[in-house]
Amino acid sequence: MTGPGVQRSALAIVPALNERRSVGLVVQSLLRDAPSVDVLVVDDGSTDGTGAVAAAAGALVLTLPYNLGVGGAMRAGFKYALRSGYAAAVQVDADGQHDAAAVPALLSALASADIVIGARFAGEGEYAVTGMRRGAMRLLAATLSRALRTELTDVTSGFRACNREAMTLFARHYPVEYLGDTVEALLIASRAGLKVAQVPVVMKPRLHGTSTQGTLRSTLYLGRASIALSLAFIRRWPHDEVADVNSHEARQEAR
Amino acid sequence: MTSARILPLFAAGFTLFLMIDLLRRHQLREKYAILWLLVSVSVLVIAVFPGVLANAARLTGVQTPSNLLFFIAALVLLVVCVQLSWEVSRLEDETRALAEEVAILRLDAEKGRFQPPARE
Numbered sequence A: 001m002t003g004p005g006v007q008r009s010a011l012a013i014v015p016a017l018n019e020r021r022s023v024g025l026v027v028q029s030l031l032r033d034a035p036s037v038d039v040l041v042v043d044d045g046s047t048d049g050t051g052a053v054a055a056a057a058g059a060l061v062l063t064l065p066y067n068l069g070v071g072g073a074m075r076a077g078f079k080y081a082l083r084s085g086y087a088a089a090v091q092v093d094a095d096g097q098h099d100a101a102a103v104p105a106l107l108s109a110l111a112s113a114d115i116v117i118g119a120r121f122a123g124e125g126e127y128a129v130t131g132m133r134r135g136a137m138r139l140l141a142a143t144l145s146r147a148l149r150t151e152l153t154d155v156t157s158g159f160r161a162c163n164r165e166a167m168t169l170f171a172r173h174y175p176v177e178y179l180g181d182t183v184e185a186l187l188i189a190s191r192a193g194l195k196v197a198q199v200p201v202v203m204k205p206r207l208h209g210t211s212t213q214g215t216l217r218s219t220l221y222l223g224r225a226s227i228a229l230s231l232a233f234i235r236r237w238p239h240d241e242v243a244d245v246n247s248h249e250a251r252q253e254a255r
Numbered sequence B: 001m002t003s004a005r006i007l008p009l010f011a012a013g014f015t016l017f018l019m020i021d022l023l024r025r026h027q028l029r030e031k032y033a034i035l036w037l038l039v040s041v042s043v044l045v046i047a048v049f050p051g052v053l054a055n056a057a058r059l060t061g062v063q064t065p066s067n068l069l070f071f072i073a074a075l076v077l078l079v080v081c082v083q084l085s086w087e088v089s090r091l092e093d094e095t096r097a098l099a100e101e102v103a104i105l106r107l108d109a110e111k112g113r114f115q116p117p118a119r120e
C-alpha cells in the first residue's frame, strides 16, 4: 500500500442519504463525546442538503456524484481513511441511532480484535425490533456466531470499528449489494483471517424519518442474507489466496 | 444413457461450473449470477428427468414438449436483454455524471494553480 504511514488516530465514517435533520446533531455529538476522532460524512447523492449541514457542523464531507448505496459509501470512506493514515475507522449512522459516547469503548476494544461490533441485545438497554426482522436477526446471529466461533448477538448492527487490516480488506471487498451487507462483511472478514469481537451498546430510535428497511424489505431480508452468505462461503478471499501461495511454495519445496 | 441426454447434461453442467467459477473469482456480480444459476439448474433438472418437460407440456397444452422449451428459452433471453439494456442506460447516466464532475474538478484545480484564492 502506498501513501503516508499511520499518523492519525481514528476516523468516524458516517454514511448519509437525505438525513438533513439528524446529521448535524450526529456530527456535533461525535465531536463532543469522541474528541479524539475526526468525522467524515459520506453524502451519497442526497437531495436535501445533507452535505452542507454536515460541513457546517464541522465534519469533512465526501460528496459522491450519484448514489452508491451504504456499501459503496463505506468503501469510499475506508479508502479515504487509509490514504490519510488513520489507524482505525468507526462506522456511525447518520440517523442518530448510534451513541457517539460509545465510540471510545469500541475503539479501545480494537486492542484485542480487528473488528468490533457495537451490539444490541447484549445486556445493555432495550431496543424494540419487531416480528420477522427480529427472528431473522436471531437466526443470522446464531449462524455467524458458529461460523466465527465467537458469541455475537447483533450481526446486523452497522455500528462497527475497524483497524487498518480490516479497512484494507473492506476498502476493496465491502459488500455493495444490499443482500445483507453487514452480515456478509463479517463472514468475509473471518474468511480473511480477521478477529471479530463485540461490545454491548445502547441503541436509540432514529431521530427523524423512516428506516430504509420497510416491512417488505424485512421479510426479504433473511432470504437475501442467506444467498449473500452462501456466496461468501464459496468465494475466494485474500486469506485463501495467501494460503494458496503458501501451499504452492510448500509443494515447490517438497519437490 | 442415450446421447440425446448427454448433450443437455453436459451443457447444464458446464454453465453451472462456469458460473460458480466466475463467482468464486469475483468476476461476476451476484445479481447476474443468480439468474444464470437458476437457468443452469433448470436445464440440469430437465436433462436428468426429461419427464418433467413432457408433463409441463401436457399441463400447458403445448403439443410438442420441445416447443415449450424454445418458448421459455426465448422468454428468458428477452427478459435478460431488457435487463441488460436497463443496466447499460444506468451506466451511461453514471459515466456522464462522472465526466461532469471531473470537468468541474479540473476547472477548480486549474483555477487554484493559476490564481491562488484571496485569503481573508
Ligand SMILES: Nc1nc2c(ncn2[C@@H]2O[C@H](COP(=O)(O)OP(=O)(O)O)[C@@H](O)[C@H]2O)c(=O)[nH]1
Binding pocket: A014, A015, A016, A017, A018, A019, A042, A043, A044, A067, A068, A069, A070, A073, A092, A093, A094, A095, A097, A158, A206, A210, A211, A212, A213
Ligand atoms: N451513503 C448512503 N447511506 C445510506 C443509504 N441508505 C441509507 N443510508 C444511511 O445508512 C444509515 C442506516 O440507514 P437506516 O435506514 O437507518 O438502516 P437501519 O438502521 O439498518 O434500519 C443511515 O445513516 C442512512 O442515512 C445510501 O444509499 N447511501
Ligand SMILES: [Mg+2]
Binding pocket: A093, A095, A097, A206, A211
Ligand atoms: Mg438506522
